[in-house]
Amino acid sequence: MGTEGMAEDDLAIEHVFGNFHDYYTFNPEAERIRFLSPSLRSSLYHAFHKQKRVYYMDIGCNEGKLTKAVHKALKNPQTLAAPTTETTFSVDNICLLNEKLQKHHQNPEYVTIEDGGTGHRKHFIIHVFIANVFFGVGDGVSKKIAKAKAAGQALERLNSIEAAEIPTSATEIPVTEELAKTTTEEPMELYTIGIDVDPVLIDRAQSLVKNDTTLHFEVADVMLGGQLDEICKNHLENSECFDLISCFSITMWIHLNHGDAGLIAFLNLAASKTKHLLIEPQPWKCYKTAIRRLERLNHKIPASFRQIQIKQNVVQVIESHLNDLFPYKTSLGKTNWSRLVLLYSKEPLNSPPKAK
Known part of the structure; x- marks a missing residue:
């Protein structure tokens, strides 16, 4: 064989x-x-x-x-x-990212840059852009999973940007x-x-x-x-x-x-x-x-x-x-x-x- x-x-x-x-x-x-x-x-x-x-x-x-x-x-x-410092995989990330960007009148753009894998096991890689700026990447055996992971990275980056704009004392977790x-x-x-x-x-x-x-x-x-x-x-x-x-x-x-x-x-x-x-x-x-x-x-x-x-x-x-x-x-x-x-x-x- x-x-x-x-x-x-x-x-x-x-x-x-x-x-x-x-x-x-x-x-x-x-x-x-x-x-x-x-x-x-x-x-x-x-x-x-x-x-x-x-x-x-x-x-x-x-x-x-x-x-x-x-x-x-x-x-x-x-x-x-x-x-946590890891990107949590959740399909909710897609909706959460849309909601966060709505107040800024922005929409995320998802780009599939690779469709690989085998005949039995697919693999997708998706990049997410906001205002033409790269914000994250995700991969998985379905486009939905890859998209959710990319959205998770974008959310983390947006949250870190927002946190940097708030005084340190206000970001402390009670x-x-x-x-x-x-x-x-x-x-x-x-x-x-x-x-x-x-x-x-x-x-x-x-x-x-x-x-x-x-x-x-x-x-x-x-x-x-x-x-x-x-x-x-x-x-x-x-x-x-x-x-x-x-x-x-x-x-x-x-x-x-x-x-x-x-x-x-x-x-x-x-x-x-x-x-x-x-x-x-x-x-x-x-x-x-x-x-x-x-x-x-x-x-x-x-x-x-x-x-x-x-x-x-x-x-x-x-x-x-x-x-x-x-x-x-x-x-x-x-x-x-x-x-x-x-x-x-x-x-x-x-x-x-x-x-x-």
């Missing part, structure tokens, strides 16, 4: 198991991190801070960028007051009593492990944390009998379960490859190993997209993909099942790709509403 055929075959495998090797180029970690709001991080900190060590596991960590970002956000409460209390606390001792079925992705993840003994990555498949128990045995000290487990965008791949029973078994397993579960389940439309992509690649659709019976109501089924396993549920909002992000808890965090 030639190199091109091998590349296409590898790409097809990514669409079977969801282990995309360029995932964060079109779903940047900042989009998920925004759900860890200051109030939520403060609640988690105060729930955990009395423990000698706090344990967090990210299932399906890919190349570890999001895992590392969550680890950093949770570990030190002082990050709650720190402004610190609330709650935040002031939080920022004086010592960083928690947090131990994080990210797992994924793909050894190439885990190699990339390990390269991010060569000198950090509190952040660990390893190859593991939680659907193989006993692997999650082995992880708990090897990594948890004086604790029977993790304090927090996250499952970002992986329920569909477990469901497609392990069937309806496998999905429920995974939810039961994850719930049994954590006090809090942060989960982003994929809706049915994502399943249809996954199958269409495999068809375009002329790749054989696995039999397990065709055999599932939980379909249009899959998110509702997941929510209902987790409601039975956790007494508390908090909806954190929706991603830019319209997926719910939910936090399930066995212990209350500032008395969140009970699951219904």
Whole structure:
């Protein structure tokens, strides 16, 4: 088989198991991190801070960028007051930029300077100009994503220009009593492990944390009998379960490859190993997209993909099942790709509403 055929075959495998090797180029970690709001991080900190060590596991960590970002956000409460210096990818940036420019009777001009990529994976680069002056650039697998990133950069630059025109004393961010209390606390001792079925992705993840003994990555498949128990045995000290487990965008791949029973078994397993579960389940439309992509690649659709019976109501089924396993549920909002992000808890965090 030639190199091109091998590349296409590898790409097809990514669409079977969801282990995309360029995932964060079109779903940047900042989009998920925004759900860890200051109030939520403060609640988690105060729930955990009395423990000698706090344990967090990210299932399906890919190349570890999001895992590392969550680890950093949770570990030190002082990050709650720190402004971000990264361009946050949000489709709202397009509207926000238009609104900001309306009062100046200006309109942004978006220019696509490159339409690259492959036949199966597009790539777009878009520049944004204001009054014929370059203000930002964005790239992504769709023009909408690239445009949103470019708009985000333009907003940052406009905000920095406006801030420079305001006296320094007026730009200071007021610190609330709650935040002031939080920022004086010592960083928690947090131990994080990210797992994924793909050894190439885990190699990339390990390269991010060569000198950090509190952040660990390893190859593991939680659907193989006993692997999650082995992880708990090897990594948890004086604790029977993790304090927090996250499952970002992986329920569909477990469901497609392990069937309806496998999905429920995974939810039961994850719930049994954590006090809090942060989960982003994929809706049915994502399943249809996954199958269409495999068809375009002329790749054989696995039999397990065709055999599932939980379909249009899959998110509702997941929510209902987790409601039975956790007494508390908090909806954190929706991603830019319209997926719910939910936090399930066995212990209350500032008395969140009970699951219904």
